[in-house]
Amino acid sequence: MxxxxxxxxxxxxxxxxxxxxxxxxxxxxxxxxxxxxxxxxxxxxxxxxxxxxxxxxxxxxxxxxxxxxxxxxxxxxxxxxxxxxxxxxxxxxxxxxxxxxxxxxxxxxxxxxxxxxxxxxxxxxxxxxxxxxxxxxxxxxxxxxxxxxxxxxxxxxxxxxxxxxxxxxxxxxxxxxxxxxxxxxxxxxxxxxxxxxxxxxxxxxxxxxxxxxxxxxxxxxxxxxxxxxxxxFVADFLGQSNYVPARVHDHHTLVTPMGPIVSELAIEAAPGSEGQLLLRPRQIQLSEAEQGNGRVLEQQFLGAHTRCLVECQGLVLEVSVNEPLPAVSQVQVSITPHALTFFPDHAERQREVA
The missing domain is CATH 3.40.50.300 (P-loop containing nucleotide triphosphate hydrolases)
Incomplete structure (x- = not known):
């Protein structure tokens, strides 16, 4: 009962x-x-x-x-x-x-x-x-x-x-x-x-x-x-959100400016659908690389982690890392394998959280 x-x-x-x-x-x-x-x-x-x-x-x-x-x-x-x-x-x-x-x-x-x-x-x-x-x-x-x-x-x-x-x-x-x-x-x-x-x-x-x-x-x-x-709305209220333009290639792959990203679970949207991929700061990985696809713009040490702003393929992403990186360094930006969250363009975007 x-x-x-x-x-x-x-x-x-x-x-x-x-x-x-x-x-x-x-x-x-x-x-x-x-x-x-x-x-x-x-x-x-x-x-x-x-x-x-x-x-x-x-x-x-x-x-x-x-x-x-x-x-x-x-x-x-x-x-x-x-x-x-x-x-x-x-x-x-x-x-x-x-x-x-x-x-x-x-x-x-x-x-x-x-x-x-x-x-x-x-x-x-x-x-x-x-x-x-x-x-x-x-x-x-x-x-x-x-x-x-x-x-x-x-x-x-x-x-x-x-x-x-x-x-x-x-x-x-x-x-x-x-x-x-x-x-x-x-x-x-x-x-x-x-x-x-x-x-x-x-x-x-x-x-x-x-x-x-x-x-x-x-x-x-x-x-x-x-x-x-x-x-x-739920995504933004509960934590920091990065939104990356994306198109559904098939039920497990999104095509983005960062390249194709594979989901661990099926994406509930028809192939060809366009929208936004949600990425949390901890779902993005950075590694130092001279020919990397990203560049560190800003860092902020917060004790338990370091907040980084990274430019990658024209996108500015907020990333959470354990240790600070060298200032203005080139990095390789990759996505931690997980079940991707994809919002089609017709989904409402309400990002003002009181």
Missing amino acids: AALTIHDICCSYNGKPVLDGLSLQVESNEIMCLLGASGCGKTTLLKAVAGLLPVSRGEIAINGQPVNANGRAVVPEERNIGMIFQDYALFPHLNVAQNVAFGLQSKESNKALIHKRVEEVLDLVNLAGLGDRYPHQLSGGQQQRVAIARALICKPQLMLLDEPFSNIDTQVRMRLIGEIRALLKEQGISAIFVTHSKEEAFAFSDKLALFREGHIEQVGRPQTLYQQPQTP
Whole structure:
């Protein structure tokens, strides 16, 4: 049974449609990321699932139980959903244990059981022994762990996370992402995670739904969307893109200004079709060669890799290499064998990413 099923829902703000006929499914113990620019509808969907925003049409079911259907909406507190927000939303006058216990106190009167459960979830989020501290005595990462413990204490069926890592510095953020992901998997909790950061989306999610103006452009595994985008919008949003003019020679070969390039998988376009070949910076290889077909124009050392701009057959390509090359050097440009992504000329090219 799917943890969450969203079918053909519509939501509006002040009479203006934000989501129109959107459908999505989250499997049991799956982490689904909603990724997109500000105002694309991802947070609207999260609020609709939580019951914080009315749905004008469509159905939402959690673990097979409808919470929005036929004009009936289950109130948020009866949906058994945990929520984690960007600003943590901790009570400054309550200590850590009191903050964590807050949600359970309205459902459970046994103080000993509440205390036991608070200790359990604090241990889960690596805050054992810190129950007496107040929010202002904690780091940003620790405050977020308190918010996570508070969301876990009622044993939710589904966890909703609204940009929970945006206020945490980069080093702590990636470690916390790994910890929370492992925790959700260990507890068997499905989750929906909203972000505008592709790095967070890649690191945290099992599946990724890329939003664009109220609809889902593509959904699937993060690697699939990055390596096999269905549209130029998806390609450009998820990473640096090089576009090379190309013509389909046969179902495995493209003819380009750089010469013929062979695909590891069949190209889904008719022979003779013209369009653009997508090449990621890591899909292009450079090797020093006095009579090479390319020339290094510019380099930028970025720590883990070096960004190179290379001119090849009238094209300027961005390439990612491990080690810097000699300045203004001749190089041989070749393509790493992979399944080529080809966009026919009639495909829409939307390359402005907010």
